[in-house]
Amino acid sequence: MIVDCHTHWGSVWTEQDGDDPRNWLAVLDRHSVDKAFLFGYENLHRLDHCREDNDRLARVVQHSGGRLIAFGSAWPQTGPASLEEVRHCVQDLGFPALKFHPWIQGFSTADETFGQICGLAGELGAPILLHDGTPCYTMPEQIAGLARRFPRTRFVLGHSGLLWSWRSALEAARQPNVWLCLCGPHMRAIELICHRADPNRLLWGSDFGFGFADSVRYRLAIIKQANIDPALRDQILGINPFRLLDLA
Amino acid sequence: MNIDAYCVLGTDREYDLTADGLLRALDQAEVERAVIAPVDRYLAVDNRIGNDFVLQAAASQPRRFIPACSVNPWYGSAALAEMRLAVGAGARLLVLHPMLQGFIANDELIWPLLDAAAAEKLPVYLHTGPPGNASPWQVTDLANRYPQLDLIMGHCGATDYWNDVNEATLAASNIYLESSLGRPFTFVPRLAIVGAERGLMGSFAPVNALAFEWEQMRLALPPDIVPAVCGENLRRLLEKRGPL
Numbered sequence: 292m293i294v295d296c297h298t299h300w301g302s303v304w305t306e307q308d309g310d311d312p313r314n315w316l317a318v319l320d321r322h323s324v325d326k327a328f329l330f331g332y333e334n335l336h337r338l339d340h341c342r343e344d345n346d347r348l349a350r351v352v353q354h355s356g357g358r359l360i361a362f363g364s365a366w367p368q369t370g371p372a373s374l375e376e377v378r379h380c381v382q383d384l385g386f387p388a389l390k391f392h393p394w395i396q397g398f399s400t401a402d403e404t405f406g407q408i409c410g411l412a413g414e415l416g417a418p419i420l421l422h423d424g425t426p427c428y429t430m431p432e433q434i435a436g437l438a439r440r441f442p443r444t445r446f447v448l449g450h451s452g453l454l455w456s457w458r459s460a461l462e463a464a465r466q467p468n469v470w471l472c473l474c475g476p477h478m479r480a481i482e483l484i485c486h487r488a489d490p491n492r493l494l495w496g497s498d499f500g501f502g503f504a505d506s507v508r509y510r511l512a513i514i515k516q517a518n519i520d521p522a523l524r525d526q527i528l529g530i531n532p533f534r535l536l537d538l539a
Numbered sequence: 540m541n542i543d544a545y546c547v548l549g550t551d552r553e554y555d556l557t558a559d560g561l562l563r564a565l566d567q568a569e570v571e572r573a574v575i576a577p578v579d580r581y582l583a584v585d586n587r588i589g590n591d592f593v594l595q596a597a598a599s600q601p602r603r604f605i606p607a608c609s610v611n612p613w614y615g616s617a618a619l620a621e622m623r624l625a626v627g628a629g630a631r632l633l634v635l636h637p638m639l640q641g642f643i644a645n646d647e648l649i650w651p652l653l654d655a656a657a658a659e660k661l662p663v664y665l666h667t668g669p670p671g672n673a674s675p676w677q678v679t680d681l682a683n684r685y686p687q688l689d690l691i692m693g694h695c696g697a698t699d700y701w702n703d704v705n706e707a708t709l710a711a712s713n714i715y716l717e718s719s720l721g722r723p724f725t726f727v728p729r730l731a732i733v734g735a736e737r738g739l740m741g742s743f744a745p746v747n748a749l750a751f752e753w754e755q756m757r758l759a760l761p762p763d764i765v766p767a768v769c770g771e772n773l774r775r776l777l778e779k780r781g782p783l
Contacts, residue, residue: 425699426670453698454720455638455669475698477720479553479746504724509755516751 292529295319295327295507297420297449297474297496300344300351302332303503310350316358318499322507326358328420328532330390332501334364338396341366341376349384360536362390362420367404368397377408381415387536388418390449393428400433406440413443418535421446423460424453424475431456435463442468445535447494450475451484464488470535472496473527478513485519485527493527494535542605542770543573543749544717544741545664545693548596549589551578556745558596562603564749571770572783574741576607576634576664583639586610586618590625597629605783607632607664611640612649619651631777632662632691637677638669644677653685660779662689667696668720674700675707682711689776690714691739695721695729708733715772719743719752723759735764739773 300315308314319327329352334344341364348361363380365373380386389412391405398405400421412419423429431452438446445468452460453475460476461484463469471488473481474496485493497510514524533539546561547554565573575596576582581589590608597606608625610618612635622633633656637644644665656663665681667673675696682690690713696704697720708714709732716733718726719741730738742752753769760768777783 450698454694477743477746478748478751483553504728506722506724508758509722509724512751512755516748 292326293324293511294529294532295324295497295499296447296472296494296532296535297330297498298327299330299332299498299500300348301501304500305333305347310347310354312351312355312359315500316355318505318507319358321505322511324507324511326360326532328362328388328496329359329500330362330420331364335390335392335395338366338368342379345376345380345384345386349386360388361386362388364390364392364396365408366396366398367402367408370404373404374407374411377411377415377417381417386417387538388420390420392422394422394425399428400437409437409441409444413441416537418445418447418470420449420472422450423448424450424456431459431463435466435469438463438466438469444468445470447472447535449496451480452476454480457484460484461487464492470494473514474498474510478517481514481517482519485517485523490523490526491531491534493523494531495527540572540770540774541570542773543570543744543753544691544739544773545719546573546575546742546744546749547578547746548575548593548604549578549581551580553746554578558600558604561744561749562600564744565603568750568753570749570753572603572605574605574607574632574773576632577609579636579639582609582634582636583611583641586614586621590621590630594625594628594630605632605777606630607634609634609636610652612642612652613640619655622652622655626659626661630661631780631783632664634664634666636666637673638666643672644674645680650684653681653688657685657688662691662715662776662779664691664693664717666693668694668698668700670699675703678714679707679710682714686711686713688713689779691717691776693717693741694719694743695726697721701725705729705732708737715739715776717741718756718768719747723755726756727759727761730764730768735767736772738764738768740769
């Protein structure tokens with residue numbers, strides 16, 4: 292079992308295929324990837340498209356034969372409406388988790404409403420995956436700060452610090468409610484993270500779907516070729532994703 | 540001729556590449572030559588130790604290794620002297636790493652080094668990508684200030700500056716893009732925009748697996764530009780100082 296824990300439904304796919312994920316899934320098929328956590332694109336780039344894109348994700352997931360698991364988003368700048376959007380995603384649409392991109396969405400992790408969202412996510416049992424590795428809103432340390440403030444909420448560093456902050460991601464993962472998605476660091480960093488971090492809180496992702504480029508081939512090959520214990524690799528690719536969502 | 544544009548030779552923290560290990564990896568990937576650079580520690584401090592190590596390794600494998608040197612610009616006149624010493628001993632590339640060496644890429648601090656590099660027809664490789672002090676447009680500033688100098692944008696600004704790379708590169712004719720960390724699936728489409736003559740294939744071994752990176756790049760590159768990107772573009776830059 293291979294689960295890609297970091298993918299997007301980019302605008303280009305909507306323009307090409309509407310809500311039909313067959314072509315999108317064909318890229319996963321090419322690499323024997325079974326399932327994917329699916330994030331939006333429009334809902335991270337356009338406040339005024341957020342609800343529309345969350346609803347679109349629900350339809351795409353419905354057409355995926357159980358292979359896609361959607362993560363919704365909201366914009367804390369809208370205040371109480373963003374909390375309603377979180378409830379809509381989790382309670383109405385059945386999304387098990389949330390995705391935020393503070394750099395693109397333009398809010399600080401210190402934003403008061405975002406704090407309320409983090410608290411609500413903890414109450415709802417919905418993990419929050421964030422883009423990370425980018426100043427000034429999404430450094431691993433800032434997300435670790437959220438994890439300290441909201442110990443009931445699970446936070447996922449969506450990129451494990453990317454290329455230059457992976458050591459910071461390792462520090463962030465000392466918080467017991469921080470998970471790391473191996474989607475961005477180079478192969479040696481992935482090896483070191485796998486060696487040092489809690490093996491039960493590691494995931495893998497490709498960031499596929501922003502456009503048509505096939506990033507799955509390269510990023511899956513990295514984790515398959517990395518010098519890590521085969522049992523741990525299997526755990527990262529096929530077991531931990533379900534544990535994150537309490538589906539194990 | 541295939542040339543790997545950036546490998547790190549030595550042992551320190553995440554680096555563990557020996558000369559024999561690099562030769563094996565090059566043979567496995569069917570790559571004739573590799574630029575070799577010092578490990579991070581010797582980019583930041585004690586430049587002489589790193590430069591001497593790389594120069595000695597290259598001297599023992601003159602047909603396979605191409606030595607790069609580095610100096611921390613904060614050493615001032617001593618950095619300039621060390622660079623000249625290393626170039627005199629055979630270094631063919633100057634490596635600067637704004638994040639590790641503690642400066643902003645377009646800072647006047649490095650102008651004396653760039654003056655000297657330009658005079659020596661020595662290409663300059665800048666590690667780019669760390670936010671704030673190593674961005675593509677900072678490389679463009681340098682390229683515009685030193686139009687006679689060849690500047691290599693290491694890692695194509697990966698990850699956060701991926702948006703800027705194409706426009707920043709097109710703003711100066713003397714910028715070249717090194718692929719490592721930029722990933723084949725984003726690097727190859729760039730070349731269609733900035734021109735294949737700007738592309739340099741580098742593995743950044745050992746933090747990336749050399750043979751794996753070459754395999755992935757060859758899968759992604761259109762066949763007609765493989766020779767240029769995989770060696771000939773870099774050879775053209777390096778041989779401005781004379782044959783390799």
